[in-house]
Amino acid sequence: MNQSDLNHDRQLTDLLANAESYFRYFQAVYGDKIYLEAEIDSISLxxxxxxxxxxxxxxxxxxxxxxxxLYKTRSQVVIGAGNPDSKILLIGEAPGFNEDKQGKPFVGEAGNLLDKILKSIHLRREDIYLTNVLKCRPxxxxxxxxxxxxxxLNFLMDQLELIQPRFILLLGRVAAQALLKTDQSLVQLRQKIHRIGNARAVVTYHPAALLRFPKYKRDTWEDVQIFQKLLRGDDDLQR
Ligand code: SF4
Incomplete structure:
Protein backbone atom coordinates (compact mmCIF):
# COMPACT_ATOMS: atom_id res chain seq x y z
CA MET A 1 0.00 0.00 0.00
CA ASN A 2 1.51 3.37 -0.97
CA GLN A 3 1.40 6.65 1.05
CA SER A 4 -1.58 7.99 -0.88
CA ASP A 5 -3.60 4.80 -0.13
CA LEU A 6 -2.63 5.09 3.53
CA ASN A 7 -3.75 8.73 3.68
CA HIS A 8 -7.00 7.83 1.97
CA ASP A 9 -7.61 4.98 4.45
CA ARG A 10 -6.87 7.30 7.37
CA GLN A 11 -9.31 9.93 6.06
CA LEU A 12 -12.00 7.30 5.58
CA THR A 13 -11.52 5.89 9.10
CA ASP A 14 -11.65 9.42 10.50
CA LEU A 15 -14.82 10.19 8.54
CA LEU A 16 -16.57 7.02 9.70
CA ALA A 17 -15.58 7.60 13.34
CA ASN A 18 -16.92 11.15 13.19
CA ALA A 19 -20.11 10.07 11.43
CA GLU A 20 -20.67 7.39 14.08
CA SER A 21 -20.23 9.82 17.00
CA TYR A 22 -22.49 12.35 15.24
CA PHE A 23 -25.28 9.80 14.76
CA ARG A 24 -24.87 8.49 18.30
CA TYR A 25 -25.37 12.01 19.55
CA PHE A 26 -28.49 12.46 17.41
CA GLN A 27 -29.81 9.15 18.70
CA ALA A 28 -29.27 10.27 22.31
CA VAL A 29 -31.13 13.53 21.70
CA TYR A 30 -33.84 12.53 19.22
CA GLY A 31 -34.22 8.78 19.68
CA ASP A 32 -34.18 6.29 16.82
CA LYS A 33 -35.99 8.43 14.24
CA ILE A 34 -33.84 10.27 11.68
CA TYR A 35 -35.09 13.85 11.32
CA LEU A 36 -34.54 16.19 8.44
CA GLU A 37 -32.87 19.45 9.42
CA ALA A 38 -36.10 21.41 8.93
CA GLU A 39 -37.99 19.04 11.24
CA ILE A 40 -35.48 19.52 14.05
CA ASP A 41 -36.64 23.10 14.56
CA SER A 42 -40.12 21.87 15.41
CA ILE A 43 -38.90 19.40 18.06
CA SER A 44 -39.16 20.75 21.54
CA LEU A 45 -35.72 20.68 23.14
CA LEU A 70 -3.55 24.85 8.51
CA TYR A 71 -5.67 21.72 8.14
CA LYS A 72 -2.82 20.25 6.09
CA THR A 73 -0.26 20.39 8.89
CA ARG A 74 -2.38 19.78 12.00
CA SER A 75 -2.35 16.40 13.77
CA GLN A 76 -5.82 17.18 15.07
CA VAL A 77 -8.00 20.17 15.85
CA VAL A 78 -8.12 21.62 19.37
CA ILE A 79 -11.66 22.79 19.99
CA GLY A 80 -11.70 23.64 23.69
CA ALA A 81 -11.92 22.09 27.14
CA GLY A 82 -13.39 22.66 30.56
CA ASN A 83 -16.92 23.43 31.65
CA PRO A 84 -19.10 24.65 28.76
CA ASP A 85 -21.70 25.81 31.30
CA SER A 86 -19.23 28.11 33.00
CA LYS A 87 -19.67 31.88 32.82
CA ILE A 88 -15.88 32.26 32.65
CA LEU A 89 -14.10 31.88 29.34
CA LEU A 90 -10.34 31.97 28.73
CA ILE A 91 -9.15 32.54 25.17
CA GLY A 92 -5.60 31.98 23.94
CA GLU A 93 -3.95 32.20 20.55
CA ALA A 94 -3.61 28.78 18.89
CA PRO A 95 -2.61 25.20 19.72
CA GLY A 96 1.13 24.60 20.16
CA PHE A 97 3.14 21.41 19.74
CA ASN A 98 1.75 19.59 22.79
CA GLU A 99 -1.84 20.76 22.22
CA ASP A 100 -1.72 19.54 18.62
CA LYS A 101 -0.53 16.11 19.80
CA GLN A 102 -3.05 15.78 22.63
CA GLY A 103 -6.04 17.61 21.14
CA LYS A 104 -6.44 19.72 24.29
CA PRO A 105 -5.76 23.42 24.91
CA PHE A 106 -3.06 24.62 27.30
CA VAL A 107 -1.13 21.45 28.08
CA GLY A 108 2.62 21.07 28.73
CA GLU A 109 4.67 23.71 30.51
CA ALA A 110 2.47 26.65 29.48
CA GLY A 111 -0.58 24.72 30.68
CA ASN A 112 1.05 24.03 34.06
CA LEU A 113 1.82 27.71 34.43
CA LEU A 114 -1.77 28.59 33.52
CA ASP A 115 -3.00 26.19 36.24
CA LYS A 116 -0.85 28.05 38.77
CA ILE A 117 -2.20 31.40 37.59
CA LEU A 118 -5.76 30.08 37.90
CA LYS A 119 -5.03 28.69 41.35
CA SER A 120 -3.79 32.12 42.49
CA ILE A 121 -7.32 33.44 41.87
CA HIS A 122 -9.01 30.33 43.26
CA LEU A 123 -10.08 28.86 39.93
CA ARG A 124 -9.68 25.34 38.58
CA ARG A 125 -9.96 24.19 34.98
CA GLU A 126 -13.31 22.59 35.69
CA ASP A 127 -14.62 26.02 36.71
CA ILE A 128 -13.94 27.61 33.33
CA TYR A 129 -14.00 26.94 29.59
CA LEU A 130 -10.75 27.26 27.64
CA THR A 131 -10.27 27.73 23.92
CA ASN A 132 -8.14 29.51 21.31
CA VAL A 133 -8.69 31.89 18.41
CA LEU A 134 -7.33 29.25 16.02
CA LYS A 135 -8.30 25.62 16.26
CA CYS A 136 -5.28 24.26 14.35
CA ARG A 137 -1.58 24.66 15.12
CA PRO A 138 0.41 27.06 12.94
CA LEU A 153 -12.92 33.45 14.06
CA ASN A 154 -16.48 32.39 13.22
CA PHE A 155 -15.97 29.17 15.19
CA LEU A 156 -14.94 31.18 18.23
CA MET A 157 -17.96 33.46 17.80
CA ASP A 158 -20.18 30.35 17.70
CA GLN A 159 -18.56 29.13 20.92
CA LEU A 160 -19.27 32.50 22.54
CA GLU A 161 -22.87 32.30 21.40
CA LEU A 162 -23.28 28.83 22.90
CA ILE A 163 -21.44 29.50 26.17
CA GLN A 164 -22.75 33.05 26.75
CA PRO A 165 -19.84 33.92 29.07
CA ARG A 166 -20.03 36.85 31.47
CA PHE A 167 -16.27 37.08 32.10
CA ILE A 168 -13.50 36.63 29.55
CA LEU A 169 -9.75 36.54 30.13
CA LEU A 170 -7.85 37.19 26.91
CA LEU A 171 -4.42 35.57 26.94
CA GLY A 172 -1.93 37.31 24.69
CA ARG A 173 -1.92 39.92 21.94
CA VAL A 174 -3.50 37.79 19.21
CA ALA A 175 -6.57 36.89 21.27
CA ALA A 176 -6.90 40.44 22.59
CA GLN A 177 -6.68 42.11 19.18
CA ALA A 178 -8.95 39.57 17.49
CA LEU A 179 -11.71 39.76 20.09
CA LEU A 180 -11.50 43.48 20.76
CA LYS A 181 -11.11 44.27 17.04
CA THR A 182 -8.20 46.61 17.55
CA ASP A 183 -4.56 47.10 16.56
CA GLN A 184 -3.61 48.42 19.98
CA SER A 185 -0.70 46.72 21.71
CA LEU A 186 -1.13 44.31 24.59
CA VAL A 187 0.44 46.89 26.90
CA GLN A 188 -2.25 49.43 25.89
CA LEU A 189 -5.02 46.88 26.38
CA ARG A 190 -3.94 45.61 29.83
CA GLN A 191 -5.27 46.99 33.09
CA LYS A 192 -8.65 47.90 31.62
CA ILE A 193 -12.09 46.35 31.62
CA HIS A 194 -13.34 45.74 28.07
CA ARG A 195 -16.76 44.74 26.79
CA ILE A 196 -17.37 41.84 24.41
CA GLY A 197 -21.11 41.56 23.88
CA ASN A 198 -22.63 41.01 27.31
CA ALA A 199 -19.33 39.89 28.81
CA ARG A 200 -16.60 41.88 30.46
CA ALA A 201 -13.03 41.09 29.48
CA VAL A 202 -9.52 41.56 30.85
CA VAL A 203 -6.31 41.22 28.83
CA THR A 204 -3.07 39.69 30.03
CA TYR A 205 0.04 37.87 28.78
CA HIS A 206 -0.14 34.38 27.30
CA PRO A 207 1.47 31.78 29.61
CA ALA A 208 3.81 30.67 26.79
CA ALA A 209 5.12 34.27 26.62
CA LEU A 210 5.68 34.21 30.38
CA LEU A 211 7.89 31.14 29.99
CA ARG A 212 10.04 33.11 27.54
CA PHE A 213 9.88 36.41 29.42
CA PRO A 214 9.43 35.74 33.17
CA LYS A 215 9.72 39.50 33.85
CA TYR A 216 6.04 39.81 32.81
CA LYS A 217 4.85 37.53 35.63
CA ARG A 218 4.35 40.48 37.95
CA ASP A 219 2.20 42.31 35.35
CA THR A 220 0.19 39.14 34.80
CA TRP A 221 -0.43 38.84 38.52
CA GLU A 222 -1.75 42.42 38.53
CA ASP A 223 -4.03 41.67 35.56
CA VAL A 224 -5.52 38.56 37.10
CA GLN A 225 -6.19 40.49 40.31
CA ILE A 226 -8.43 42.77 38.23
CA PHE A 227 -10.08 39.71 36.73
CA GLN A 228 -10.66 38.25 40.18
CA LYS A 229 -12.25 41.51 41.36
CA LEU A 230 -14.49 41.40 38.33
CA LEU A 231 -15.56 37.84 39.18
CA ARG A 232 -16.32 38.91 42.73
CA GLY A 233 -18.47 41.76 41.48
CA ASP A 234 -16.26 44.50 42.87
CA ASP A 235 -18.36 47.68 42.77
CA ASP A 236 -15.56 49.90 41.47
CA LEU A 237 -15.17 47.66 38.42
CA GLN A 238 -18.87 47.54 37.61
CA ARG A 239 -18.96 51.23 36.61
S1 SF4 B 1 -10.33 25.04 12.03
FE1 SF4 B 1 -9.57 27.13 11.82
S2 SF4 B 1 -7.34 26.96 11.75
FE2 SF4 B 1 -8.21 24.93 11.30
S3 SF4 B 1 -8.39 24.81 9.07
FE3 SF4 B 1 -10.35 25.59 9.84
S4 SF4 B 1 -10.15 27.84 9.76
FE4 SF4 B 1 -8.06 26.97 9.61
Whole structure:
Protein backbone atom coordinates (compact mmCIF):
# COMPACT_ATOMS: atom_id res chain seq x y z
CA MET A 1 0.00 0.00 0.00
CA ASN A 2 1.51 3.37 -0.97
CA GLN A 3 1.40 6.65 1.05
CA SER A 4 -1.58 7.99 -0.88
CA ASP A 5 -3.60 4.80 -0.13
CA LEU A 6 -2.63 5.09 3.53
CA ASN A 7 -3.75 8.73 3.68
CA HIS A 8 -7.00 7.83 1.97
CA ASP A 9 -7.61 4.98 4.45
CA ARG A 10 -6.87 7.30 7.37
CA GLN A 11 -9.31 9.93 6.06
CA LEU A 12 -12.00 7.30 5.58
CA THR A 13 -11.52 5.89 9.10
CA ASP A 14 -11.65 9.42 10.50
CA LEU A 15 -14.82 10.19 8.54
CA LEU A 16 -16.57 7.02 9.70
CA ALA A 17 -15.58 7.60 13.34
CA ASN A 18 -16.92 11.15 13.19
CA ALA A 19 -20.11 10.07 11.43
CA GLU A 20 -20.67 7.39 14.08
CA SER A 21 -20.23 9.82 17.00
CA TYR A 22 -22.49 12.35 15.24
CA PHE A 23 -25.28 9.80 14.76
CA ARG A 24 -24.87 8.49 18.30
CA TYR A 25 -25.37 12.01 19.55
CA PHE A 26 -28.49 12.46 17.41
CA GLN A 27 -29.81 9.15 18.70
CA ALA A 28 -29.27 10.27 22.31
CA VAL A 29 -31.13 13.53 21.70
CA TYR A 30 -33.84 12.53 19.22
CA GLY A 31 -34.22 8.78 19.68
CA ASP A 32 -34.18 6.29 16.82
CA LYS A 33 -35.99 8.43 14.24
CA ILE A 34 -33.84 10.27 11.68
CA TYR A 35 -35.09 13.85 11.32
CA LEU A 36 -34.54 16.19 8.44
CA GLU A 37 -32.87 19.45 9.42
CA ALA A 38 -36.10 21.41 8.93
CA GLU A 39 -37.99 19.04 11.24
CA ILE A 40 -35.48 19.52 14.05
CA ASP A 41 -36.64 23.10 14.56
CA SER A 42 -40.12 21.87 15.41
CA ILE A 43 -38.90 19.40 18.06
CA SER A 44 -39.16 20.75 21.54
CA LEU A 45 -35.72 20.68 23.14
CA UNK A 46 -34.57 22.09 26.45
CA UNK A 47 -32.07 24.93 26.35
CA UNK A 48 -29.39 22.49 27.57
CA UNK A 49 -30.19 19.99 24.80
CA UNK A 50 -29.99 22.76 22.20
CA UNK A 51 -26.63 23.78 23.61
CA UNK A 52 -25.32 20.20 23.51
CA UNK A 53 -26.56 19.84 19.97
CA UNK A 54 -24.90 23.15 19.06
CA UNK A 55 -21.58 21.94 20.48
CA UNK A 56 -21.88 18.62 18.66
CA UNK A 57 -22.58 20.38 15.35
CA UNK A 58 -19.77 22.84 15.87
CA UNK A 59 -17.31 20.09 16.83
CA UNK A 60 -18.20 18.20 13.68
CA UNK A 61 -17.71 21.31 11.54
CA UNK A 62 -14.36 22.18 13.10
CA UNK A 63 -13.02 18.63 12.82
CA UNK A 64 -13.74 18.71 9.09
CA UNK A 65 -12.71 22.30 8.46
CA UNK A 66 -10.46 23.17 5.54
CA UNK A 67 -11.13 26.91 5.47
CA UNK A 68 -7.42 27.67 5.72
CA UNK A 69 -4.23 25.80 4.88
CA LEU A 70 -3.55 24.85 8.51
CA TYR A 71 -5.67 21.72 8.14
CA LYS A 72 -2.82 20.25 6.09
CA THR A 73 -0.26 20.39 8.89
CA ARG A 74 -2.38 19.78 12.00
CA SER A 75 -2.35 16.40 13.77
CA GLN A 76 -5.82 17.18 15.07
CA VAL A 77 -8.00 20.17 15.85
CA VAL A 78 -8.12 21.62 19.37
CA ILE A 79 -11.66 22.79 19.99
CA GLY A 80 -11.70 23.64 23.69
CA ALA A 81 -11.92 22.09 27.14
CA GLY A 82 -13.39 22.66 30.56
CA ASN A 83 -16.92 23.43 31.65
CA PRO A 84 -19.10 24.65 28.76
CA ASP A 85 -21.70 25.81 31.30
CA SER A 86 -19.23 28.11 33.00
CA LYS A 87 -19.67 31.88 32.82
CA ILE A 88 -15.88 32.26 32.65
CA LEU A 89 -14.10 31.88 29.34
CA LEU A 90 -10.34 31.97 28.73
CA ILE A 91 -9.15 32.54 25.17
CA GLY A 92 -5.60 31.98 23.94
CA GLU A 93 -3.95 32.20 20.55
CA ALA A 94 -3.61 28.78 18.89
CA PRO A 95 -2.61 25.20 19.72
CA GLY A 96 1.13 24.60 20.16
CA PHE A 97 3.14 21.41 19.74
CA ASN A 98 1.75 19.59 22.79
CA GLU A 99 -1.84 20.76 22.22
CA ASP A 100 -1.72 19.54 18.62
CA LYS A 101 -0.53 16.11 19.80
CA GLN A 102 -3.05 15.78 22.63
CA GLY A 103 -6.04 17.61 21.14
CA LYS A 104 -6.44 19.72 24.29
CA PRO A 105 -5.76 23.42 24.91
CA PHE A 106 -3.06 24.62 27.30
CA VAL A 107 -1.13 21.45 28.08
CA GLY A 108 2.62 21.07 28.73
CA GLU A 109 4.67 23.71 30.51
CA ALA A 110 2.47 26.65 29.48
CA GLY A 111 -0.58 24.72 30.68
CA ASN A 112 1.05 24.03 34.06
CA LEU A 113 1.82 27.71 34.43
CA LEU A 114 -1.77 28.59 33.52
CA ASP A 115 -3.00 26.19 36.24
CA LYS A 116 -0.85 28.05 38.77
CA ILE A 117 -2.20 31.40 37.59
CA LEU A 118 -5.76 30.08 37.90
CA LYS A 119 -5.03 28.69 41.35
CA SER A 120 -3.79 32.12 42.49
CA ILE A 121 -7.32 33.44 41.87
CA HIS A 122 -9.01 30.33 43.26
CA LEU A 123 -10.08 28.86 39.93
CA ARG A 124 -9.68 25.34 38.58
CA ARG A 125 -9.96 24.19 34.98
CA GLU A 126 -13.31 22.59 35.69
CA ASP A 127 -14.62 26.02 36.71
CA ILE A 128 -13.94 27.61 33.33
CA TYR A 129 -14.00 26.94 29.59
CA LEU A 130 -10.75 27.26 27.64
CA THR A 131 -10.27 27.73 23.92
CA ASN A 132 -8.14 29.51 21.31
CA VAL A 133 -8.69 31.89 18.41
CA LEU A 134 -7.33 29.25 16.02
CA LYS A 135 -8.30 25.62 16.26
CA CYS A 136 -5.28 24.26 14.35
CA ARG A 137 -1.58 24.66 15.12
CA PRO A 138 0.41 27.06 12.94
CA UNK A 139 3.63 25.28 11.89
CA UNK A 140 6.62 25.96 14.17
CA UNK A 141 4.24 27.90 16.44
CA UNK A 142 4.51 30.95 14.23
CA UNK A 143 2.04 33.82 14.70
CA UNK A 144 -1.30 33.13 13.01
CA UNK A 145 -1.68 34.99 9.71
CA UNK A 146 -4.55 37.52 9.51
CA UNK A 147 -6.37 35.42 6.88
CA UNK A 148 -6.13 32.33 9.14
CA UNK A 149 -7.58 34.27 12.06
CA UNK A 150 -10.36 35.59 9.87
CA UNK A 151 -11.14 32.08 8.59
CA UNK A 152 -11.31 30.62 12.10
CA LEU A 153 -12.92 33.45 14.06
CA ASN A 154 -16.48 32.39 13.22
CA PHE A 155 -15.97 29.17 15.19
CA LEU A 156 -14.94 31.18 18.23
CA MET A 157 -17.96 33.46 17.80
CA ASP A 158 -20.18 30.35 17.70
CA GLN A 159 -18.56 29.13 20.92
CA LEU A 160 -19.27 32.50 22.54
CA GLU A 161 -22.87 32.30 21.40
CA LEU A 162 -23.28 28.83 22.90
CA ILE A 163 -21.44 29.50 26.17
CA GLN A 164 -22.75 33.05 26.75
CA PRO A 165 -19.84 33.92 29.07
CA ARG A 166 -20.03 36.85 31.47
CA PHE A 167 -16.27 37.08 32.10
CA ILE A 168 -13.50 36.63 29.55
CA LEU A 169 -9.75 36.54 30.13
CA LEU A 170 -7.85 37.19 26.91
CA LEU A 171 -4.42 35.57 26.94
CA GLY A 172 -1.93 37.31 24.69
CA ARG A 173 -1.92 39.92 21.94
CA VAL A 174 -3.50 37.79 19.21
CA ALA A 175 -6.57 36.89 21.27
CA ALA A 176 -6.90 40.44 22.59
CA GLN A 177 -6.68 42.11 19.18
CA ALA A 178 -8.95 39.57 17.49
CA LEU A 179 -11.71 39.76 20.09
CA LEU A 180 -11.50 43.48 20.76
CA LYS A 181 -11.11 44.27 17.04
CA THR A 182 -8.20 46.61 17.55
CA ASP A 183 -4.56 47.10 16.56
CA GLN A 184 -3.61 48.42 19.98
CA SER A 185 -0.70 46.72 21.71
CA LEU A 186 -1.13 44.31 24.59
CA VAL A 187 0.44 46.89 26.90
CA GLN A 188 -2.25 49.43 25.89
CA LEU A 189 -5.02 46.88 26.38
CA ARG A 190 -3.94 45.61 29.83
CA GLN A 191 -5.27 46.99 33.09
CA LYS A 192 -8.65 47.90 31.62
CA ILE A 193 -12.09 46.35 31.62
CA HIS A 194 -13.34 45.74 28.07
CA ARG A 195 -16.76 44.74 26.79
CA ILE A 196 -17.37 41.84 24.41
CA GLY A 197 -21.11 41.56 23.88
CA ASN A 198 -22.63 41.01 27.31
CA ALA A 199 -19.33 39.89 28.81
CA ARG A 200 -16.60 41.88 30.46
CA ALA A 201 -13.03 41.09 29.48
CA VAL A 202 -9.52 41.56 30.85
CA VAL A 203 -6.31 41.22 28.83
CA THR A 204 -3.07 39.69 30.03
CA TYR A 205 0.04 37.87 28.78
CA HIS A 206 -0.14 34.38 27.30
CA PRO A 207 1.47 31.78 29.61
CA ALA A 208 3.81 30.67 26.79
CA ALA A 209 5.12 34.27 26.62
CA LEU A 210 5.68 34.21 30.38
CA LEU A 211 7.89 31.14 29.99
CA ARG A 212 10.04 33.11 27.54
CA PHE A 213 9.88 36.41 29.42
CA PRO A 214 9.43 35.74 33.17
CA LYS A 215 9.72 39.50 33.85
CA TYR A 216 6.04 39.81 32.81
CA LYS A 217 4.85 37.53 35.63
CA ARG A 218 4.35 40.48 37.95
CA ASP A 219 2.20 42.31 35.35
CA THR A 220 0.19 39.14 34.80
CA TRP A 221 -0.43 38.84 38.52
CA GLU A 222 -1.75 42.42 38.53
CA ASP A 223 -4.03 41.67 35.56
CA VAL A 224 -5.52 38.56 37.10
CA GLN A 225 -6.19 40.49 40.31
CA ILE A 226 -8.43 42.77 38.23
CA PHE A 227 -10.08 39.71 36.73
CA GLN A 228 -10.66 38.25 40.18
CA LYS A 229 -12.25 41.51 41.36
CA LEU A 230 -14.49 41.40 38.33
CA LEU A 231 -15.56 37.84 39.18
CA ARG A 232 -16.32 38.91 42.73
CA GLY A 233 -18.47 41.76 41.48
CA ASP A 234 -16.26 44.50 42.87
CA ASP A 235 -18.36 47.68 42.77
CA ASP A 236 -15.56 49.90 41.47
CA LEU A 237 -15.17 47.66 38.42
CA GLN A 238 -18.87 47.54 37.61
CA ARG A 239 -18.96 51.23 36.61
S1 SF4 B 1 -7.34 26.96 11.75
FE1 SF4 B 1 -9.57 27.13 11.82
S2 SF4 B 1 -10.15 27.84 9.76
FE2 SF4 B 1 -8.06 26.97 9.61
S3 SF4 B 1 -8.39 24.81 9.07
FE3 SF4 B 1 -8.21 24.93 11.30
S4 SF4 B 1 -10.33 25.04 12.03
FE4 SF4 B 1 -10.35 25.59 9.84
Missing amino acids: TRQERKQLGFANLGYEIRHCRRCE PENRDPEPHEQKAC
